[in-house]
Amino acid sequence: NNGGGGRAARGSLRRGPPAMEGGALPIRRHRRALVRAVSERPFLIVTGETGSGKSTQLPKYLYEAGLAKHGAIGVTQPRRVATISVAQRVAEEMGCALGGVVGYQVRFDDCSSEETAIKYMTDGCLLRHILADPLLSKYSIIILDEAHERSLSTDILFGLLKKLFLQNKPPGRKTEMKVVVMSATLEVDKLSEFFGHCSVLHIPGRSYPVKEIFCNLLSPRDTGSSAYAVKVTLDIHLNEAEGDILVFLTGQIEIEKACDLLFKKAETIDYRYEVHDQSVEGLLILPLYGSMSTDQQKRIFLPAPKGIRKCVVSTNIAATSLTIEGVRYVVDSGFVKQLNHNPRVGLDILEVVPISKSEAMQRAGRAGRTSSGKSYRLYSTEFWEQCMPDHTVPEIKRTSLTSVILTLKCLSVHDVIRFPYLDRPEERHILEALKQLYQCDAIDRRGHVTRLGEFLVQFPLPPNLSCAVIKAASLDCEDMLLPIAAMLSVENVFIRPGDPQKQKEAELQHQELSSQVGGCNDFATLLNIFEQCKSPSAWCHKYWIHWRAVKSALSVEKQLREITNKLKQLPDFPKETFEGSRTELLRRCLCAGYFINVARRSAARTFCTMDGHGSIVYIHPSSTLYNQETRLEWIIFHDVTVTSKIYVRTVCPVRYEWVKDLLPRLHQIDAYELSSVAREEVTEEEITRWKHKEDLRRQCGLTKLEKRNDDKSIQDARARYLERKQQRAQGLSGPLKETS
DNA sequence: GAGCACTGC
Incomplete structure (x- = not known):
């Protein structure tokens, strides 16, 4: 390859300076206009492509103009790496140590102090701050960066900050909150309208055609x-x-x-x-x-x-x-x-x-x-x-809203349907979330958050998993559930090599890990891995386990443990006792969180879910219970994946007696009732009256007709999957041969 | 007898 091919190829391509200094950036000419716009009005939108320098320079300008005197400037980013690297660059430019005037906070890593006046953080982090301090009293300005990405947290922050402003300087805030939204040039009119037709400043970027x-x-x-x-x-x-x-x-x-x-x-x-x-x-x-x-x-x-x-x-x-x-x-x-x-x-x-x-x-x-x-x-x-x-x-229209709705309820947003969403999720998405929250007792029949709901929202977990954790904590056996919750919130820990020979070897080792704890509970297998795997040792290699994933699980577990310990000190935290074996205790705790995901064996190797949809599901071949179906009757599962079939993954068998008291709750209340209680206060009589109205039932998407449509949508997804698989198999040899 | 895009707390 090194035949001395003449011209220096790559060097000549790199025309832009490797790192642009603040002074050379296009944003500099707009400094005065930016500072004036922010000090005069509550909302401002700044648009500009990558390379305009808005993420690094604007917070600095506002700080230097003295706008951070009565509270810090908080800047959000959707991703951790970006958050840290932008903070580093600004600290460098301002000649101060990171964690001083300029700092950042992301999950597991808080590099800020009392002195911090420009604080970069992930949008999820700011949402957590709001839970602890709804008025954001420590901040004078909030800047939401990369708003065009429309992450779930940014979208919620849009609505919360708009609401906070409409409260018009509530007691507890020294000054009026300022909000700056930074975005690529994207749907700017919609965004401006949302924030009361606020002004838009455009900063030209630096990119090539x-x-x-x-x-x-x-x-x-x-x-x-x-x-x-x-x-x-x-x-x-x-x-x-x-x-x-x-x-x-x-x-x-x-x-x-x-x-x-x-x-x-x-x-x-x-x-x-x-x-x-x-x-x-x-x-x-x-x-x-x-x-x-x-x-x-x-x-x-x-x-x-x-x-x-x-x-x-x-x-x-x-x-x-x-x-x-x-x-x-x-x-x-x-x-x-x-x-x-x-x-x-x-x-x-x-x-x-x-x-x-x-x-x-x-x-x-x-x-x-x-x-x-x-x-x-x-x-x-x-x-x-x-x-x-x-x-x-946007993500908010595509995702399960259970956690989001619980967060809003905990922030006293009672009417979660008419909350100011930039893009309103479909009502049935919200209703489904309300129903699930009701089922796990996070909200009551009137749609108000319960004490349990307040406990649940503290965990960075889906509410059903938090439920299992709290149940375990009340029984003093959280040592079993915290690792499982952590392992379920990180990427897959099982390595699946491409080579068929190695794949077989890996499968055998995974099976061994499961056998060590009885060989019939995927949750217990995760616990077993967590307890055995404490360093990137030969152990990971032998058992084909992803060290990176287990390592993140260790940090997650630590964080969950801290939250649990805090909650357990509260005087009204539940306390229970249980007499029985450790494996039964574990499975009972899981039932407390996952009874929505309970299924009963139907014909042959299939199971039927009990959530009202009555879907027919199969156990995924990665489960230790695969091929043991006919010996099972009731199971609970962590999640579902739709490929060639509807598969449930991470499974464990349960006894009917453990779930029978919980199951009626799945059918006690219909989504439409919660639709009403989500909007306004209603009496118990009204709820009963509505219960029988078939037209309302139809509105909330629970009719047989719609259910059939949904079966069709799953059929479609499966068909598309199989088609893709076929295309992959033949596509690579097919069209290319003609041209080569 | 199978498949896992990407974030975040």
């Missing part, structure tokens, strides 16, 4: 075959000038296959005759996705050797979370994997869906960070027009 090319390879029926991506990538490599390539695909399997194929094709290239740009002498192919180890991920950021073109094949992680310098060409499959919640069947379905137009522009923008670039879209203009929405549906 990107040419957008439609390759017309994908018909609307295809779901992102990696074969087309490989073809286009090779075309770029052979025909385009130096510069790195970034390919967007949907998932690990597509990426690994595309990389294999790309490698095979690239090996056969004769660089003397086939390559247009003679300074290009090789191709370095690198996969990138979230479940890769951090060390593997780091390789992506190393510059390729001289003359070698780097090609990163990535999931959406490269769209926002990780930035790769030097990319000049983007290949966009037009698809993304998205988790969508279906409230009527109560299931989350991970689907491959077309990206939105704004997401496509975001992907294209990755080619114009250091020089002008090109974005190759595998799809056609018809696909662009007909299949791709303008904007991505």
Whole structure:
């Protein structure tokens, strides 16, 4: 490869200075206007592309103008890494130690002090602060950055801050709160209208033009075959000038296959005759996705050797979370994997869906960070027009709202349906959440938060899991439940190697871990792993366990333990006793949280859920109870996944006596009743009267007709899954052969 | 007899 290929390829591409100093940024000319706008009005929107310097400079300007005298400036980011790195840069620019005037706080890592006047934090962190201090009395200004990403927490903060302002300087606040929303140029009119038609300031960014090319390879029926991506990538490599390539695909399997194929094709290239740009002498192919180890991920950021073109094949992680310098060409499959919640069947379905137009522009923008670039879209203009929405549906409209609604209720937002949402979730999503909260006794029949609900909201966990934890704490056996809750909130701890031989070995070891605790309870297996695995030792290697995942579980467990200890000191924290075996105790605690996820065995190896949907589910083959179905009757499970079948994962058998008293609660109250109590105070008589009104029942999506539709939506999801699987199997050999 | 996009507290 090192035949002395002449021109210095990569150096000449990097025109932008490696780190822009505050003084050179475009935002500087707007300093006065920004400070004036913030001091004069309660709300301000600042728009600008990446590279405008708004995240680092604006808080500094406001601080230097003396606007942080009566309270700190809080700046939120959707991601931890970004939060810390922005804080570091600002502290450096202002010449102070991090944690002093400039600080940050993210989960597990608080680097701030009494002195901190500019505090960067994740949006989730600010939401936690609000729970402890609803008036945010320590802050004079809140800046919500990256608002266009519309994270769940940012969306909730929008509504809460708007409400806080409408209270018009409530007692307890020294000064009026100021709110600045920073966003890419996206749906700005809607945002401005939401905040009472507030002013919008635009800061020009610093990026280079990107040419957008439609390759017309994908018909609307295809779901992102990696074969087309490989073809286009090779075309770029052979025909385009130096510069790195970034390919967007949907998932690990597509990426690994595309990389294999790309490698095979690239090996056969004769660089003397086939390559247009003679300074290009090789191709370095690198996969990138979230479940890769951090060390593997780091390789992506190393510059390729001289003359070698780097090609990163990535999931959406490269769209926002990780930035790769030097990319000049983007290949966009037009698809993304998205988790969508279906409230009527109560299931989350991970689907491959077309990206939105704004997401496509975001992907294209990755080619114009250091020089002008090109974005190759595998799809056609018809696909662009007909299949791709303008904007991505915000998370709040796609996700289960149980935790969010509980948070709002704890902040005395009684009417959760008419809360000022920038984008209102469908009513049935809210009703489903209310129903679930009622079922686990977090709210009462009137929709008011209970004492238990106040305990539950303290945990960074889904309410049903918090329920199990509290039950355990009341029985003084939280040592069993805290590790399980932690293990269930981190990524999968079981390593699943690609090689079939190794896969078998890994399966045997996982089975062994389960047998050590009786071999019939997936939750107990997690506890077993947590207790045995305390360092990245040979143990992890032997049992095929992800150390990174267990390590995060250790931090989560510590945090949960601290919260539990605090709650247990409260005089009204429940106390119970239990006589029985340890395994029964564990399973009973799990029942307290998961009785909504109880299922009874139906025909052959299937189970029927008891949540009112009566879905037919199968035990996932990764469970230790797989193949033991006929010996079981009642089970509880942690979650559901819809692929070729509806599978339940993380399962344990229970006895009917343990859940029989809890089950009636699942049918005691219907969503429509809670719909009414969510809006206003109603009497018990009214609730009873409504109970029999069939039209209301219809409104809340519980009719047989709608249930059939939902069965259809699951059928569709399964059909799409199988189609994708087939495409993956044949697509790679198919279309590419014609062109090679 | 299977598959896990990405965040966050």
